[in-house]
Amino acid sequence: MAHQDSEQLWQLQQVGFKYGAASVLQGLDLQLEKGCCYGVLGPNGSGKTTFLDLLCGLLVPETGTITLCGRLLADWNHRQLARKVALVPQDFVVRFGFTVREVVEMGRHPHLGRFAGLDSRDHELVDVVMEELGIAVFGDRPVTRLSGGEKQRVAVARALAQDPEVLLLDEATSNLDIFHSLSILATIRSRIREQGLTVVAALHDLNLATFFCDRLIFLKNGRLVCQGPIDEVLRAEIIHEVYGVEAEVRQDEFSGCRQVSFRASGTES
């Protein structure tokens, strides 16, 4: 298997986190490797967003340790971390009328000195990602005037302009139509293939996850249920355990990957 000889990025040991008295994550042991695309799956409130926030240092674990490239995550400074890891949030809200291009250019921030402007290489990088995500045509429009889907593509473009080694997606495509979801995910996939980008994506749609990811991580009530390659862990009994729904998993010839169909629990027998 490809991931066996690849480099290790994160190592989580017995990681736990609480909001007030409510425990959100507990006893998480996990390793994430370079060049792989992970799908983080689980019902609402299972701790997916908290998990991503812990990976990018927005939250600090209450128990256990997280290391990135062999170094404690707490020892990374903000800018170093931003050059390595980018996050695409679920709802990307911009309060003032910056243009699409201005927002994408912000992605270069961790690479620039305090008073340095963008050089020709920065501009080229920004042009390329805007073209790839199909937002170059409205580059001069204020982001406050865009639709939700357009805004989300700007958020992905900015994260890619950050030129990170790892991209964290927090349900980044859940507000998009199927065409734009697939095209964004395909753009990201090609970066995984060509540039060895690593992706950790919290997703709601199981069938989109099978199309997009190499490995799945199932969370429920803040605990790791199981993780592994899609072929091993995407099984009806695991889906039942995690989501509490009846499901059937089969190899789909049309999409060329495993697909899941569901049955509402009231209709069985």
Place this chain on the structure above:
Amino acid sequence: MAARPGFSFATGIVLLVLLLASMVLAATMGYMKVPAAEVLQVVLEQITGSDRGLDPVTVAVVADVRLPRILAAVLVGGVLALCGTVFQAILLNPLADPYTLGISSGAAFGASLVIVLQVFGLALPPALSIPVFAFIGSVGTLLAVLALASGDRRLSSTSLILSGVIVAAILSAAIGFLKFLADEQVGIIIFWLMGSLSGVSWQNLSLLLPVALAGFAVCLLYGRELNIMATGERAAATLGVNTVRLRWILLLVCSLMTAVCVSVSGIIGFVGLIVPHLLRHLIGPDNRWLIGLSFLGGGLLLLFADTLTRAVLPAEVPIGVLTALIGGPFFCFIFKKRQQDGTSGL
């Protein structure tokens, strides 16, 4: 917009020229008319120290009375507009400014307290203790407003402004009580509440000028970070912005600048709201430009208002009253327009 930086630069030059010209013009106006050429000669004489054989009365009026007041108007206006820009950017809220957040009231409370303590025989040196107490009052108010609004995690317009109003209402009652205690000294407290630049001396400027320039420089350092803050705290943090540190540094610096302004001029409202709004309309939301231009624009606006009350109106109206009379309706206009647009286009 590709044309934005060029246009912003041109706007900056226009504002700077207008400001310098207005400063000279304002110095010619007043009870005694002084020609512009003589004003320039007085300035030159003050800088070089050479004696140009000017009328000593003219020199006294221009150099000791008008110039400090004009400089104070420009600096106070500039600082208030700058603070408005920065507050709006870090709190992601186009209605935030030192006045609407109650910070000016907090500073006035601190300043009034010094006067009342004097009445009760606790004489502190006013030149230092008034700015210090004003600073403590303004930071305390800021913390109270933020704590009150923090139940709403997104710090929305409504909860912030509402918190500002509540805290300001409590402070105004507290100031009322101080007025009651102050007895015969009540006139000085009323001065702080209405705002005025009459009686500004070079001694006031020796504190105001360095604080304004240093604060301005600090804000300029963080222009790009402020832009990134507009995309939300979580997104900004993953772009390498230390959002917590940025917030604290800028909130404290702006509170300090506001406090020094209040200790010189009393409460002057709405400058910090109007100027950033107009400029954002004109040149867009890029804080790297807005910080500098709002300083110039705020200085110009307050100089205009102060010259109006000093030299044009038949009797001197407190400048805080004047800016509130102009700014209040403007605030209503923005509020109405935002309702009609459905979103904040600004």
